[in-house]
Amino acid sequence: MPPEQALACGRWVKLICGASNQDLAAIEDLCGLYALAGVHCIDVAADDAVVAAARRGLSWAREQRPQLSTPWLMLSLSDGEDPHFRKAWFDPSRCPPDCPRPCARVCPAEAIPAGAGVSRERCYGCGRCLPACPLGLIEARSHGLDATAVPELLARLRPDAVEIHTSLGRGEAFARRLEQVAASGLPLRRLAVSCGLEAGAGAASPRPGVGPRELASELWQRFALLRRHRFLPLWQLDGRPMSGDVGDGTAHAAVNLLLALRQLAPPGPLQLAGGTNGRSLPLLRQRSGGPQSARRVAAGVAFGGLARRLLAPLVLEAERRGRRLLDEPSLWPQALTLAQQLVSPWLAADG
Numbered sequence: 001m002p003p004e005q006a007l008a009c010g011r012w013v014k015l016i017c018g019a020s021n022q023d024l025a026a027i028e029d030l031c032g033l034y035a036l037a038g039v040h041c042i043d044v045a046a047d048d049a050v051v052a053a054a055r056r057g058l059s060w061a062r063e064q065r066p067q068l069s070t071p072w073l074m075l076s077l078s079d080g081e082d083p084h085f086r087k088a089w090f091d092p093s094r095c096p097p098d099c100p101r102p103c104a105r106v107c108p109a110e111a112i113p114a115g116a117g118v119s120r121e122r123c124y125g126c127g128r129c130l131p132a133c134p135l136g137l138i139e140a141r142s143h144g145l146d147a148t149a150v151p152e153l154l155a156r157l158r159p160d161a162v163e164i165h166t167s168l169g170r171g172e173a174f175a176r177r178l179e180q181v182a183a184s185g186l187p188l189r190r191l192a193v194s195c196g197l198e199a200g201a202g203a204a205s206p207r208p209g210v211g212p213r214e215l216a217s218e219l220w221q222r223f224a225l226l227r228r229h230r231f232l233p234l235w236q237l238d239g240r241p242m243s244g245d246v247g248d249g250t251a252h253a254a255v256n257l258l259l260a261l262r263q264l265a266p267p268g269p270l271q272l273a274g275g276t277n278g279r280s281l282p283l284l285r286q287r288s289g290g291p292q293s294a295r296r297v298a299a300g301v302a303f304g305g306l307a308r309r310l311l312a313p314l315v316l317e318a319e320r321r322g323r324r325l326l327d328e329p330s331l332w333p334q335a336l337t338l339a340q341q342l343v344s345p346w347l348a349a350d351g
């Protein structure tokens with residue numbers, strides 16, 4: 001089903017590779033397999049090498065199934081500090097030799113190899129290692145794009161869609177980022193706005209006095225800016241960022257946020273993200289009154305942490321064999337089945 005049609009009927013599924021993720025081999029494998037599983041959009045870092053890897057994965061998927069409706073390629077930007085745009089860092093020479101390495105144990109990306117610091121390629125900024133170090137050696141380092149780099153970068157990479165991660169009180173920064181996106185001259189299919197970290201039950205970083213009304217008011221401001229530039233919106237409601245692999249309970253935050261905003265948000269599709277997993281759709285159906293109403297209130301879902309975690313053992317096994325997963329016929333069908341199990345309930349024509 002083409003992406004716009006999927007948004008219109010509540011069956012949209014997006015793969016989030018991670019705004020900070022630069023693990024090119026894994027990104028190529030993930031993009032190929034989730035495209036073949038039927039996702040409508042692949043969201044990656046705004047980085048030349050990452051986009052090239054994603055496109056190689058998409059080419060592989062088209063080779064497997066030439067009639068495949070190619071997913072949109074979406075690039076993620078931010079208008080300020082944001083947990084999705086950071087990487088962990090520490091100096092391994094300061095670690096005691098007998099440290100049992102709790103940092104490595106909690107890392108879902110195997111980004112902290114023995115005897116070394118954090119792998120810049122693999123770290124996607126989830127933050128789980130930060131409190132794990134008993135000596136407090138790990139810090140988060142933010143990264144973002146210079147204003148002057150954005151138009152040229154986008155014009156070069158030619159994504160189908162762009163997402164801007166924003167936060168309350170950053171209306172002016174958002175407007176500036178949007179100007180830079182518009183200056184690229186790209187005819188974008190959608191301009192996604194990712195938001196919600198501070199608002200709503202289950203929010204990752206709740207701010208006192210900030211709830212769905214305050215968030216909706218800021219979304220209306222963003223909506224006016226999008227209209228001025230003739231961009232079509234897509235509202236990504238980020239319940240509990242980068243946590244869908246932690247457990248079923250993480251699904252609640254995004255569903256709560258979406259249901260709280262459904263009557264308040266500006267026009268445009270509302271999409272779940274942040275903490276999403278296999279529990280998200282049943283929960284949405286239960287809370288919204290059934291399958292039909294779930295399709296009406298939510299345009300769809302984005303899967304990130306869990307989507308990557310499910311395939312990680314097979315990606316790593318292929319890596320051990322010195323090949324990409326997509327080139328291992330003894331492994332990739334198994335990976336495809338796992339990807340399909342995650343996304344197919346959203347794609348199914350069941351109401």
Ligand code: SF4
Binds near residue numbers: 107
């Ligand atoms: S736990 Fe998260 S933030 Fe820390 S190194 Fe791993 S991916 Fe990066």
Ligand code: SF4
Binds near residue numbers: 132
């Ligand atoms: S937990 Fe801290 S001290 Fe131990 S290996 Fe990790 S960063 Fe080093």
